[in-house]
Amino acid sequence: MAGRTANPARRRYNVRFVAAMTAYAAITFGAVWTLRQAPPEADVLRFALAVAPAIPLLGVIWAVGAYLVEETDEFRRATFAQALLWGLGATLAFTTVWGFLEELGGAPRFPLYLVFCVFAVAMGAAHLVIRWRYR
Amino acid sequence: MMNRLKVLRAERNWSQADLAERLDVSRQSVNAIETGKYDPSLPLAFKIADVFGLTIEEIFVRGEEGA
Numbered sequence: 001m002a003g004r005t006a007n008p009a010r011r012r013y014n015v016r017f018v019a020a021m022t023a024y025a026a027i028t029f030g031a032v033w034t035l036r037q038a039p040p041e042a043d044v045l046r047f048a049l050a051v052a053p054a055i056p057l058l059g060v061i062w063a064v065g066a067y068l069v070e071e072t073d074e075f076r077r078a079t080f081a082q083a084l085l086w087g088l089g090a091t092l093a094f095t096t097v098w099g100f101l102e103e104l105g106g107a108p109r110f111p112l113y114l115v116f117c118v119f120a121v122a123m124g125a126a127h128l129v130i131r132w133r134y135r
Numbered sequence: 136m137m138n139r140l141k142v143l144r145a146e147r148n149w150s151q152a153d154l155a156e157r158l159d160v161s162r163q164s165v166n167a168i169e170t171g172k173y174d175p176s177l178p179l180a181f182k183i184a185d186v187f188g189l190t191i192e193e194i195f196v197r198g199e200e201g202a
Contacts, residue, residue: 007161075164075173134167 009070016063024056057116079130086130087123094118137198140169143187157186 031049040046064084071077095115101107144154151169155162158179167173168183175183184191 073160073164074176074179075167076161078173131163134163134172 007071007073007076009067009072010076012070013063013067016066017060020056020059020063023059024053027056028053054113060116060120075134079134080127082130083123083127086126087119090122090126091115091119094122136171136174137196138169138171139194139196140165140183143189143194144169147187154186158182 031052034040035046035049040049068077068081068084071080095110095118098107098110102109140154144151149157151165152162155165158165160179164173168175180191180195184194187194
């Protein structure tokens with residue numbers, strides 16, 4: 001999603017995004033390994049490990065908001081906001097349709113933790129299309 | 136909204152990148168404004184006017200298509 005002439009706000013966003021995704025990969029690996037190989041006895045520790053992978057993803061949501069606040073180029077802010085709305089809309093549409101399919105149609109269960117992934121792919125695709133349209 | 140950005144740039148021999156640098160925005164922004172695909176906010180329109188030493192009305196004109 002980075003433009004050819006990345007400004008400071010965009011650079012910060014890219015750094016934060018990559019840092020969060022790196023943390024996500026490491027934490028998920030560590031949490032899954034621990035819960036499978038040596039699950040702690042205490043419920044509170046198991047819950048803490050189970051929720052740990054979500055924290056960097058919350059960080060990505062924060063980074064998206066921070067970028068919208070920090071971006072000084074109004075056109076880039078507008079295209080990013082459009083992509084964000086398309087991403088959120090597509091995610092809502094997909095999860096709503098799938099939810100009814102699951103509930104009434106016997107479709108396989110869609111794991112909720114993948115909703116974020118649906119959003120990220122949808123927003124990324126929307127951003128590419130929007131930037132191409134304004135090219 | 137129609138605008139005379141392309142002509143004004145040509146008169147000064149500025150590329151889109153030159154104008155973008157003077158406005159402190161991306162080249163993509165200048166291109167989107169110039170082609171009429173994106174209407175700038177009032178603050179940015181005033182900034183554009185200042186860069187060319189003109190008024191907003193001398194650059195932006197009512198209408199649908201880019202000039």
